[in-house]
Amino acid sequence: MSKLIKLNNIHKHYSMSNFIVRALDGVDLTIDEGEFTSIIGPSGSGKSTIMNIIGCLDIVSKGDYYLCGENVARLSDRRLADIRNKRLGFVFQNYNLLNNISALENVMLAGKYAKMKSKECKLLAKEALRKVGLEGRMFHKPSELSGGQQQRVAFARALFGNPLLLLADEPTGNLDSKTSKEILKMLVNLNKQGTTIILVTHDMDIANVATRKIEMLDGKVINDIRREKENEIN
Amino acid sequence: MxxxxxxxxxxxxxxxxxxxxxxxxxxxxxxxxxxxxxxxxxxxxxxxxxxxLSILNSEAIEVWINDPDIELTMDDIKELGEDEFISAVAPYIVGNAEINKGLIDLNTSIIYTTSEYDEAKDLTVHNGRFILPIDQLEETNTVVLGINIALKLFANIDVLGETISINNVDFTIIGVLKETPSGLFEDTNEELIIPKSTAERYFGVEGINNIAIEAANKESSQETVEFLNRYLYLKFEDEESYNIYSNDQVQxxxxxxxxxxxxxxxxxxxxxxxxxxxxxxxxxxxxxxxxxxxxxxxxxxxxxxxxxxxxxxxxxxxxxxxxxxxxxxxxxxxxxxxxxxxxxxxxxxxxxxxxxxxxxxxxxxxxxxxxxxxxxxxxxxxxxxxxx
Structure with missing residues (x-):
């Protein structure tokens, strides 16, 4: 398998009023294409920060980040936007859908930013919503959908352009246990279909769904375990 | 997007x-x-x-003397009239007149001037005639009315030969002017015109502090203004003491x-x-x-x-x-x-x-x-x- 992500000595510091927070403190990490990796750690361990760095939502203070062999730490804002649009997909704990537009329009947004033709964009968005089982709720606004349905819309939006990497930050955090299991099954299936997934969670049971588990503490990777066996969702 | x-x-x-x-x-x-x-x-x-402004005579030029201590003379008027750029020149003095005709009393502007005034101001007589050199010479009690004055006094304009009292002196109406567009500084329709010499005799008017001039043509208007400027400066040696207005300047x-x-x-x-x-x-x-x-x-x-x-x-x-x-x-x-x-x-x-x-x-x-x-x-x- 080829290397999708390579982090070399990544540091991320935040300046507070009279002290510096070291959110990431020299992280080295490699993730291969097709891997299902969970990043786990307590609050403040740096797990969300590393996801933001990998997702090009934030920039590093120091170090190099290679995505598909390209050092994205040195790219322009415009190029980073292109990467987020075409190579990455995000699923957040609070869904992050736009409330004033329908589920279909939310999914179509990614295509619109890719300057895709409206007709083609609509077809692909409908297809993505069908895949997550929401063909009957396409024209509903997020406020008219349940939490699980909103998260499915978020998945449809994340998978819209067939991204190389799906980043999921506590995707089941706001869901009941039944819906959480459905979402996790969806992640496993996506991974089986070849999508590389990084799942950030503080819940060990959820982290165990992944084939690789990275534990973080105080901005450092303290454990990196790979498992051979199939994922199990109880 | x-x-x-x-x-x-x-x-x-x-x-x-x-x-x-x-x-x-x-x-x-x-x-x-x-x-x-x-x-x-x-x-x-x-x-x-x-x-x-567009309907006013574009060749018309006015000279106003600002300084009460200086004045122009009839010799100046004669000299200016000989200039090639000037086709007509008339001195005039603006005064105020109490008019009476029967039960009607009016207070209005009156112009004391000479027979060239109608040409210099591009005025046309509707009824009768304008002031002639003989009126000026013989100091006749004749008056030309602006059309609105005629209407106010008689309610019509067929008033030739009628007598009106101006500042308690009787005058015979010899003409009524055609309606003219009101200018920026005056309205001839609301004025009376009498010979300057008659005004000197009855009302003690003296000196000349305004001149109405008609340039030979529109093109020479600017040259005429320049000529007048030179003339008046040589005479009074103070450019603040007079003003020259042409319609071009007004425009x-x-x-x-x-x-x-x-x-x-x-x-x-x-x-x-x-x-x-x-x-x-x-x-x-x-x-x-x-x-x-x-x-x-x-x-x-x-x-x-x-x-x-x-x-x-x-x-x-x-x-x-x-x-x-x-x-x-x-x-x-x-x-x-x-x-x-x-x-x-x-x-x-x-x-x-x-x-x-x-x-x-x-x-x-x-x-x-x-x-x-x-x-x-x-x-x-x-x-x-x-x-x-």
């Missing part, structure tokens, strides 16, 4: 906040209404001034005044438009703050800085253009009826006013929408996503 999509998105976003969008536009509506209405008033006034004076008037009135309206621009900026800044998370989501999905910038800029422009067009529509509906109430002023909107108002409102949208849009576009995705 394609521009059409961005515009659609801007409309959708503004529509979702209808009341706020309308109230923000209201400032622009009032601003554009002020600009358009005030420019209409200015244009209308300038148009009326130009219309009255350029009006042009200057028009510009000032347009800038002033447009400026007053412009200030309210600028205030409305501050309102747009304020609301757009609030909007950026409220929608910080949305901006973060859009950036996470792949929106570039340019996409966010254009989205917010288009929203500001839509607000201002909507306000601008509504303001123009409102002016269109209101201006003319108001003009009619204000004594038949033509306050119709000109293309220039519509263009200026529309461009100004567009400018307000761009200028005041730019800062919030730039601010929105520069948000860092992760910080925007964390915003509550």
């Amino acid at each position: 394609r521009l059409t999509e961005l515009i659609k998105s801007a409309f959708s976003s503004l529509w979702s906040r209808k009341i706020r969008s309308f109230l923000t536009s209201l400032g622009v509506i009032i601003g554009v209404f002020s600009v358009a209405a005030l420019l209409s008033v200015a244009e209308s006034s300038v148009r009326e001034m130009n219309e009255s 350029s004076y009006i042009d200057e005044t028009s510009k000032t008037l347009m800038f002033m009135l447009g400026g007053i309206g412009g200030i309210s438009l600028l205030v409305s621009g501050v309102g747009i900026m304020n609301i757009m800044l609030v909007s950026v703050r409220e929608r910080t998370r949305e901006i973060g989501i859009r950036k996470a999905i792949g929106a570039r800085r340019k996409d966010i910038l254009i989205q917010f800029l288009v929203e500001a422009i839509v607000l201002s253009i909507f306000g601008g067009l509504t303001g123009i529509g409102l002016t269109y509906l209101i201006a003319q009826p108001v003009g009619n109430i204000m004594g038949g002023l033509d306050l119709s909107l000109s293309t220039t006013t519509v263009m200026i108002s529309t461009l100004f409102s567009l400018g307000v949208g761009v200028v005041f929408g730019l800062y919030p849009a730039v601010k929105a576009s520069k948000l860092i995705p992760v910080k925007a996503l964390r915003y509550d």
Whole structure:
């Protein structure tokens, strides 16, 4: 398998009023294409920060980040936007859908930013919503959908352009246990279909769904375990 | 994102906040209404001034002596009359007259002058004749009436041979002037004209402090003004002691005044438009703050800085253009009826006013929408996503 992500000595510091927070403190990490990796750690361990760095939502203070062999730490804002649009997909704990537009329009947004033709964009968005089982709720606004349905819309939006990497930050955090299991099954299936997934969670049971588990503490990777066996969702 | 999509998105976003969008536009509506209405008033006034000037004799020149201690003589008039650029020259003095005819008393302007006055001022007699050299020579009690004076005294203009009393001296009417367009400084229709020599005899009028001149042709008008300037300066050695007015000068004076008037009135309206621009900026800044998370989501999905910038800029422009067009529509509906109430002023909107108002409102949208849009576009995705 080829290397999708390579982090070399990544540091991320935040300046507070009279002290510096070291959110990431020299992280080295490699993730291969097709891997299902969970990043786990307590609050403040740096797990969300590393996801933001990998997702090009934030920039590093120091170090190099290679995505598909390209050092994205040195790219322009415009190029980073292109990467987020075409190579990455995000699923957040609070869904992050736009409330004033329908589920279909939310999914179509990614295509619109890719300057895709409206007709083609609509077809692909409908297809993505069908895949997550929401063909009957396409024209509903997020406020008219349940939490699980909103998260499915978020998945449809994340998978819209067939991204190389799906980043999921506590995707089941706001869901009941039944819906959480459905979402996790969806992640496993996506991974089986070849999508590389990084799942950030503080819940060990959820982290165990992944084939690789990275534990973080105080901005450092303290454990990196790979498992051979199939994922199990109880 | 394609521009059409961005515009659609801007409309959708503004529509979702209808009341706020309308109230923000209201400032622009009032601003554009002020600009358009005030420019209409200015244009209308300038148009009326130009219309009255355009029908005046363009060869006419006036000399006014300002200093009461100096005066021109009949020798000066004779000398000026010999100049090749001058076709007619007449001295005149403006006075005030108490007129009486039967039960009617009038107080009006009276001109003491010579027989060349009608040519110098381009006047035409409707009934009878103008003053002749013989009237001047024999100091006859003859008077020529402006048409309105004739109507006021007799209610008609067939009044030749009638007698009226001017400052308690009887005068015989020898002519009534045709109606003439009122000038910027006088209205001949409301005046009486008698021989200067008669006025000297009865009313003790002396000296010459005004001259009416007709240049030989329109082209020589400027040269005549220059000649008069040289002549009068040589005589009085003080250029402050006299004024020379030609219609060309009056035209350029009006042009200057028009510009000032347009800038002033447009400026007053412009200030309210600028205030409305501050309102747009304020609301757009609030909007950026409220929608910080949305901006973060859009950036996470792949929106570039340019996409966010254009989205917010288009929203500001839509607000201002909507306000601008509504303001123009409102002016269109209101201006003319108001003009009619204000004594038949033509306050119709000109293309220039519509263009200026529309461009100004567009400018307000761009200028005041730019800062919030730039601010929105520069948000860092992760910080925007964390915003509550």
